[in-house]
Amino acid sequence: MENRTGTYVAFDGLGEADPTKSDFKYYATLQAWNANKNIQFSLTNSHEKTDAVRDTSKRATLYARIQERLRASKNMLVILTSKTRYTGSALSYEIEQAIDTYRIPLIVAYPEFSSILYVDSHSGIWPKALKDRINDTGIEAIHIPFAKECILNAITRFHVNGEHLSSGKNHYKRETQIKWGLI
Template sequence: MANRTGTYIGFDGLGKANPTESDFRYYSTMQAWSAGKNIDFRFVNSHDKTAAVRDSSLRSTLESRIRERLSASKNCIVILSGDTRKSGSMLSYEIEKAVDLYKIPLICVYVGYETINQPKELSNRWPNALTTRINNGTAKAIHVPFKKEILLTAINQFSVNNSIPSGALVTYTKEAQERMNSK
């Protein structure tokens, strides 16, 4: 197996040609955080390790590239917004492969929240593939808000090379989240 140093980032493109109209904008925000000279947010982006693909690429090409990227990933961020679809996006395939094939811990990231204390209450944002894996216990996941410090902490803490969340509905304590948000 390849050296697993990357962080895979999955999101729902919502079938939009304009990336600003989809969850791609949150992925772009993470790229900007990582590129910022005055921001301490560094991670190895698995998407940068292979040739680029477009949403218009053949599904077989997309799936092959996803598997290639996941096989080199230590963890998988799943961006969840109010627009994330239950099915019909590549995000479901990404979650299936990350959990079932590569046994990668998930970092479920919720847009629009300061803290995440009861992830089940946000299950309306979960694609069916995530719901199934949380309910059957195969997903090892931490649930965090889309906040830079908390997200970076989770990226650095949870990986196939380090510590894996103890279950499917793990969160940081409310106090820890508030402390990280204040940085």
């Protein structure tokens, strides 16, 4: 297996060509944090390890590139919002492959919430692929707000060669979220 050092970032593009009208804006935020030398944030982006895929690419090409990127990934950061589609997006395929084929821990980030204390309260925005697998034995996931400290902590700790999570419904303790100024 390839060297698994990257973080695969997954989100629903919502079928939009304009990235400002989709959840791409959160991916762009991650890239900006990573590029800013004044911010302590480092992300080894799995998407930058392979050739780009255009919106006009055939589905088979897209899926092959997703698999290539997942093989090189140590974890997956999944960005979910109230606009995330239940089915019908590449996000569903990415989640299925990450869990079923590559056994990659998920870091599920919610930009619309400042803290996550009860995971099930967010199930209404989970895509079907996540909802169908969240209670399965062996799935590892932590649910976090889309906040720099949480994301950085999670991607450095929870990965195929790092700390393992006990289930698909983990979250940071209230005290930790208070320490980060989220509560």
